[in-house]
Amino acid sequence: MPLPEPLSARLADPRFWAAYHFREDLLDDLCEGRQEVLDDDGLLFPDLEDCEVVVEVTDDHALVLALDVDTGYFDLAVRTGDPSEDRTLGWDDQAHWHPHVFRPEELDLVCRAAALRDPGLPHPGPLLALLARFAFAVDGDDVEAFARRLDASFAALRPRTAGESSAAGEPEPYWPDSTEWTESRDLRGAGVMWVTDPSGDAFPQEAAAPLDGPELYSLRVRPESYGKSKDTGEEGDGFPHAAVREMLTRCRSALEIRPAVREFARLAPLVSEADDGDDVTVLLEQQERALLAIARPVSEAEAALLATCFGPDGCYGLGYTLVHLIETAPFPPAVAEPPEDAYPWHRIWRNYQHAQERRSAAD
Incomplete structure (x- = not known):
């Protein structure tokens, strides 16, 4: 109020x-x-x-x-x-x-x-x-x-x-x-x-x-x-x-932010600003481990912090698949579908997923 x-x-x-x-x-x-x-x-x-x-x-x-x-x-x-x-x-x-x-x-x-x-x-x-x-x-x-x-x-x-x-x-x-x-x-x-x-x-x-x-x-x-x-x-x-x-x-409890969430927030800008390549793959693998640990925010502070990782732009690619992570934020960013190549997360995450699929098929 x-x-x-x-x-x-x-x-x-x-x-x-x-x-x-x-x-x-x-x-x-x-x-x-x-x-x-x-x-x-x-x-x-x-x-x-x-x-x-x-x-x-x-x-x-x-x-x-x-x-x-x-x-x-x-x-x-x-x-x-x-x-x-x-x-x-x-x-x-x-x-x-x-x-x-x-x-x-x-x-x-x-x-x-x-x-x-x-x-x-x-x-x-x-x-x-x-x-x-x-x-x-x-x-x-x-x-x-x-x-x-x-x-x-x-x-x-x-x-x-x-x-x-x-x-x-x-x-x-x-x-x-x-x-x-x-x-x-x-x-x-x-x-x-x-x-x-x-x-x-x-x-x-x-x-x-x-x-x-x-x-x-x-x-x-x-x-x-x-x-x-x-x-x-x-x-x-x-x-x-x-x-x-x-x-x-x-x-x-509302203000508590677990280490895994802080780690995800720390890596988010590094990945979105990087180019495709081995370094990005390593960062994404680190984030994937962090995602497995956080699954869903358990506090308002965590939800608010995760919301800042994606900003007000369309949250597709990684952002779209993780939109459930920020739905508990008091003021979640708006979600609007962008062109496929308009958001770095979309391109980087799609390439990473394809690489994972190829590795799985090879195994």
């Missing part, structure tokens, strides 16, 4: 990001001296009132981000069926916030899985920029790597004029970067660690004697301490550990 149009339009507006990150001082500067058009209720972002973003992550899991930018309230939930049964993962405001939901690597995983399903949500891009407030780092997390991806996300959304010098008397242009995230979401050195219980549920836990530094505010607590029975394992109204665990597991 694409981002709501009003939100998409606001992603290039520095005022939106100043408000989204609770930078009221910057927001005042950005609006100073301008004739802002407010609605009857005095809202700067009336088009984003009660805005909801629904992002499909797996076939059975979606993340739901509810935004009310003017009031400064942002809620993240997981949906596994009926929207009326959405389960809150965390929220962020300036009163009683509980925004600590995902490890950086978990949020990166979710965003990559969503990008596979929706080309309108490239990664790094808008989803990571919007959801970063719900990720936090503890000792052992690769903060620098996550910060680079977050910077790339903001850079991808930045309008061309955002980095230009402002005119005399105008407020300095503002654009967010990872600094705001690290200043508020870096809990390294604060005595917070991740614990995994026997059922596989992971949750952050503070040291018995809290250390100096940012405090943990999370609904993702030990299951039996908040809404999950020790005896039955059934969840009550607390954090939806089972749904999150399954969502993350399926995201990993």
Whole structure:
């Protein structure tokens, strides 16, 4: 599901990001001296009132981000069926916030899985920029790597004029970067660690004697301490550990690419660019072995990668015989029959097949 149009339009507006990150001082500067058009209720972002973003992550899991930018309230939930049964993962405001939901690597995983399903949500891009407030780092997390991806996300959304010098008397242009995230979401050195219980549920836990530094505010607590029975394992109204665990597991499966598939993708351009001859035969024999190993994609990432091997042109010859390999891709290339000699795969694979037939006949 694409981002709501009003939100998409606001992603290039520095005022939106100043408000989204609770930078009221910057927001005042950005609006100073301008004739802002407010609605009857005095809202700067009336088009984003009660805005909801629904992002499909797996076939059975979606993340739901509810935004009310003017009031400064942002809620993240997981949906596994009926929207009326959405389960809150965390929220962020300036009163009683509980925004600590995902490890950086978990949020990166979710965003990559969503990008596979929706080309309108490239990664790094808008989803990571919007959801970063719900990720936090503890000792052992690769903060620098996550910060680079977050910077790339903001850079991808930045309008061309955002980095230009402002005119005399105008407020300095503002654009967010990872600094705001690290200043508020870096809990390294604060005595917070991740614990995994026997059922596989992971949750952050503070040291018995809290250390100096940012405090943990999370609904993702030990299951039996908040809404999950020790005896039955059934969840009550607390954090939806089972749904999150399954969502993350399926995201990993969707993004897994087996070595044989990577090998096939590596060889594909070599064969299509080569001329007929012994070298091509060797490459095709290597690919034939790879094909026997992959048979059919087992993940969305594999299907998407295989689709790129054939491109948007007619997939005849080898491409046509393997079209079943890419039929599970979210956006498979179109298939149209070309002339017999129009596509290198067709000629090369036909020659290889003929050679195989001759060898078989000779045997």
